[in-house]
Every structure is written in C-alpha cells, then in structure tokens.
Amino acid sequence: xxxxxxxxxxxxxxGLSCNEYCVADMIFWLSSNPEAPVPGWCNASNGYLAxxxxxxxxxxxxxxxxxxxxxLIEKNGDLKRTSKIWYKAVTGCKESLQGVKKVDTxxxxxxxxxxxxxxxxxxxxxxxxxxxxxxxxxVVDVVVETGEVKIEPLETKTTAIPPxxxxxxxxxxxxxxxxxxxxxxxxxxVRGTARALGVKTADGQYDIERIRTLIGRFFAEQIVAENQRxxxxxxxxxxxxxxxxxxxxxxxxxxxxxxxxxxxxxxKANPRPAKRLAIVTDEQLLARMQEREKGG
Numbered sequence: 001x002x003x004x005x006x007x008x009x010x011x012x013x014x015g016l017s018c019n020e021y022c023v024a025d026m027i028f029w030l031s032s033n034p035e036a037p038v039p040g041w042c043n044a045s046n047g048y049l050a051x052x053x054x055x056x057x058x059x060x061x062x063x064x065x066x067x068x069x070x071x072l073i074e075k076n077g078d079l080k081r082t083s084k085i086w087y088k089a090v091t092g093c094k095e096s097l098q099g100v101k102k103v104d105t106x107x108x109x110x111x112x113x114x115x116x117x118x119x120x121x122x123x124x125x126x127x128x129x130x131x132x133x134x135x136x137x138x139v140v141d142v143v144v145e146t147g148e149v150k151i152e153p154l155e156t157k158t159t160a161i162p163p164x165x166x167x168x169x170x171x172x173x174x175x176x177x178x179x180x181x182x183x184x185x186x187x188x189x190v191r192g193t194a195r196a197l198g199v200k201t202a203d204g205q206y207d208i209e210r211i212r213t214l215i216g217r218f219f220a221e222q223i224v225a226e227n228q229r230x231x232x233x234x235x236x237x238x239x240x241x242x243x244x245x246x247x248x249x250x251x252x253x254x255x256x257x258x259x260x261x262x263x264x265x266x267x268k269a270n271p272r273p274a275k276r277l278a279i280v281t282d283e284q285l286l287a288r289m290q291e292r293e294k295g296g
Contacts, residue, residue: 007093014070014089023049023063024072024086031081041079071175071231085171085231172231173223179236180219184212193241197248214244 004022011021026049030042037043046060053060064080067073072086183189193199194206201207218240222230230236 007090007097010089010093014072019053019055019059020063020066022053023060024067024082025090026052027067027073027080028082028086028090038079041076041081043079045078068232069229069235071228074233085175172226172228175231176219176223176236179230179233180216182233183215183219183237183240189237189241190215193244197245199248211244214247215240217247218243 004025006018006021006025011018016024027042027044030036030044031040046057046064049055050057050060064073064075068075070085071083073080073082190208190211191206194208194211199207199210219230219236221243222236230239
C-alpha cells in the first residue's frame with residue numbers, strides 16, 4: 001500500500017486521528033488479500049504495521065486497542081480484520097461521493113514560508129509517537145455546501161489522540177441486542193456459567209432460565225450506561241460472566257437458601273443434656289450384688 005484515501009466523515013464519526021484511520025484501512029486491505037495465509041484475516045505483525053506507518057510498535061498496539069474498543073476491528077490471537085461497522089461506514093460514504101467533482105488546490109509545499117521549508121528539510125523521522133507526514137499526500141475532504149470534494153492537505157502539527165466519540169445510540173443498542181441474543185442462545189456459555197457458579201433449581205437441576213434472565217439484565221444496564229466497550233464480543237462475554245457471578249453472590253437461589261437454613265443452628269438450647277456414666281469400684285459392685293441377694 002502506497003497511499004490511503006481518508007474519508008473524513010467516517011474519521012470524524014468515530015473520533016479517529018489520521019494515523020488511526022490509516023491503520024484500520026491497512027488492516028481492511030490486508031485482510032482482503034486473496035493470497036493471505038488465513039483468508040479474510042490480516043496476519044501482519046505490529047512491527048510490520050509500525051514500520052510501514054513510521055510509528056512505534058507500542059503506538060500500533062495502542063491504536064488497535066482503541067479500534068477494537070470501538071468495534072471497528074476484530075482480533076483472533078495475532079490475526080486482525082475490520083468489522084461490519086467499519087465496512088458499512090466506509091462503503092456508505094464512498095457511494096455517497098460517487099459523481100462528485102474534485103477541485104484541485106495548491107499543495108502544502110507551496111504554502112510554506114522559507115523558514116518553514118528549512119525547518120521541514122531538517123526534520124528527521126524518529127522512532128516516536130508521531131503522525132503521518134502528509135506533506136506529499138492528498139487527503140479527501142467533503143465540501144457539503146457545494147457538493148464538491150476538495151483535495152487539501154491537513155495541518156502538519158502533532159496533536160494528542162482525540163477522545164473517543166460516542167457512536168449513535170441506535171447503533172449501540174442494535175449491537176448490544178444482538179450480543180444479548182447470541183449469548184442467551186449460547187448453550188455452552190449458559191450451562192457452563194450455571195455449573196461453575198452452582199446455580200440450581202429447587203429440584204437440583206441447573207437453573208438455565210435464571211442465567212438467561214441475568215444476561216438480559218446485564219445488557220440492559222450496558223445500554224442505559226451507553227458502554228462502548230460492550231461492543232466488543234469478547235469484552236461483553238467476559239464482563240457478563242463476572243457481573244453474573246457478583247449477582248449470584250449477592251442473592252443466592254431459593255435452593256441454596258434452603259440448603260443453608262437446613263444446616264444453620266436454630267438458636268435453641270438442647271433440652272436433654274448428655275447423660276453421664278456412673279463410675280463404681282469392684283467393692284461397691286460386690287456390695288450391691290449382696291444386698292440384692294438378701295432382699296430377694
């Protein structure tokens with residue numbers, strides 16, 4: 001890949017920097033390669049992505065973690081691929097721009113003052129958290145008022161990673177509702193959770209319905225809190241199990257309560273004290289036998 005077309009409506013929608021957008025786009029194209037070792041997945045290492053993007057390996061790790069938290073990419077071990085959310089956003093923006101006329105504007109190098117040019121020539125690329133040098137790149141920006149697309153370079157200044165922009169609530173509700181149904185239908189997770197936490201009905205069977213009810217309550221809380229991390233399937237599944245475990249510890253099942261009450265002390269004193277054994281000597285025993293013979 002020699003260049004990346006950045007669709008700024010998509011970038012702004014998810015609150016991505018240019019670097020973060022380019023990493024997601026690079027993962028998309030590498031996972032679409034028909035000659036990839038694992039079809040449909042990007043097997044490029046973080047070091048390879050860092051070298052291609054002129055970033056550090058830690059920067060790539062931080063960026064991919066953010067993309068995963070937004071639900072834009074999925075991971076399976078060292079493999080990565082973009083999600084349906086990313087695909088729909090990019091393709092939808094691309095289709096909306098079909099037939100739009102492009103307007104060429106002067107490149108950034110023509111706008112430099114002599115002092116700025118000398119500074120640019122003296123800058124060396126360091127192995128630090130820097131942003132892409134877009135001096136020689138063209139970036140697509142949409143001009144909504146005229147319906148045209150301007151080719152304009154962005155400002156070459158290093159800025160902090162912007163905060164994660166909230167995704168439209170309707171989209172979040174759709175994702176979490178789908179996660180809820182998938183987890184409720186996952187019999188392995190439901191039965192495994194009931195077995196691991198010892199959740200049983202009064203007749204001793206594993207209480208599957210109670211686990212499904214708790215799953216529904218968990219995702220309802222995530223929707224109310226608009227928890228973006230719950231978009232990621234692995235995160236939602238892991239936190240759901242932890243949440244259910246806490247709820248079980250707070251409120252045991254009726255069967256567990258009956259078992260506890262069966263073995264709890266009633267608080268009443270034992271009315272029948274233990275009977276002590278009578279201890280006698282041989283002489284006393286012989287005397288008693290003689291008395292019985294005389295009386296007989």
